[in-house]
Amino acid sequence: MKLLKSLAAAALVTGLLTSAALAETVVKVTLIDKMTDSDLSKPLGLGVGMKADMSKAPMGVAVNPKLATPGAVRLDVTNLASSLVHEVQVARITDESQVLTYDQSRNKVDTEGLEILGSVAEIMPSKSASLIIDLSPGKYLLFCNVAGHYMAGMWAIIEVK
Numbered sequence: 001m002k003l004l005k006s007l008a009a010a011a012l013v014t015g016l017l018t019s020a021a022l023a024e025t026v027v028k029v030t031l032i033d034k035m036t037d038s039d040l041s042k043p044l045g046l047g048v049g050m051k052a053d054m055s056k057a058p059m060g061v062a063v064n065p066k067l068a069t070p071g072a073v074r075l076d077v078t079n080l081a082s083s084l085v086h087e088v089q090v091a092r093i094t095d096e097s098q099v100l101t102y103d104q105s106r107n108k109v110d111t112e113g114l115e116i117l118g119s120v121a122e123i124m125p126s127k128s129a130s131l132i133i134d135l136s137p138g139k140y141l142l143f144c145n146v147a148g149h150y151m152a153g154m155w156a157i158i159e160v161k
């Protein structure tokens with residue numbers, strides 16, 4: 001009887017662990033751009049922590065939900081752009097006021113000093129891609145680092161807690 005009880009307890013624990021592992025948060029990530037005649041050859045200054053008016057941003061990343069639980073997080077990324085290829089990189093940031101180091105000559109975020117946790121490269125227009133990453137509590141920046149895109153507003157923040 002004692003053995004049966006401990007077996008049942010073990011089964012219960014295993015069951016809990018399994019369901020926890022499967023309970024990944026799904027975040028829908030939508031890549032958008034409304035390219036009219038924006039000149040991206042010079043940084044537009046719409047990066048994180050730059051206190052810019054994001055309503056003027058010609059590009060963006062929309063995330064839903066913005067909050068995830070710690071553990072496996074699946075990013076379902078869809079590129080809704082009409083003609084441009086985009087990408088998504090995931091980096092841990094301290095908070096919304098963190099200004100990233102920017103490489104002016106390449107017109108890209110300098111990722112050297114960043115903790116990049118994953119990325120989805122080159123998503124063609126109207127295509128989707130998924131990425132599963134293990135995230136601990138904190139704030140994460142999702143951004144596109146195609147030249148000029150980050151400074152054009154292509155980023156969003158998700159929080160894991």
Ligand SMILES: [Cu+2]
Pocket residue numbers: 085086087144145146149154
């Ligand atoms: Cu982009």
